[in-house]
Amino acid sequence: MYYQNASKAGGTALAAYPEVRVRYGVLAHLEAFYDAPSEIAKSGLRGAGVYTMTHPGLGLKLHVADLGDAAVSLTAESHPPMSALANTDLIPLSDVHLSANWSGADAMQYTAMAGLLNYASNDESGHRSTPLVALSATHTLPHDNFLTGEYALQSASSIGASAQSSVTIAFAHAVSHRLLLNVEIGSAFNQSDNSKPHYLGFGATLH
Secondary structure, three states, X not given: OEEEEEOOOOOOOEEEEOOOEEEEEEEOOEEEEEEOOOEEEEEOHHHOEEEEXXXXXXXXXXXXXXXXXXXXXXXXXEOOOOOOOOOOOEEEEEXXXXXXXXXXXXXXXXXXXXXXXXXXXXXOOOEEEEXXXXXXXXXXXXXXXXXXXXXEEEOOOOOOOOOEEEEEEEEEEXXXXXXXXXXXXXXXXXXXXXXXXXXXXXXXXXX
């Protein structure tokens, strides 16, 4: 995946790539995944740039239970990837969350997630853990198209900052049963310093 932050007011640009995740089914209810290092490119004064690499991430996803129509899973990862609306002065250290997925009427699918993100400041000024919650809904459209809306909230967007909420809208198209392409836009309602309020992202999933 690739994302590029944007602002109608202009200013510092930010991009991250390749944002690659490799997933492997170890057992029937256990999945392992690997997040490859990504380059965070941030423009500077007079064309100078700041380029840093994220840490590689390792994680596991365990199917915990089926509660009615909902499938519940537990995910844990070291060094999760930065979100497109994250503060660039932060380093994600670990992430643990529970998620539930279920299908509704009229070709709708829903996801609810709650977890805890642990992060540190680039200047080593401190560590912080922040609760995260997210709710999303996906509507299946004709011709193998999908439209997803998500609302997310975290209690502290950076060290010493207040809570931050965001909304993401994504459109995906299944080119084949093995290839899914998507484009998404997102916006933070109260972004922290050293982050952008909006972003545009493109991605692909290969099965």
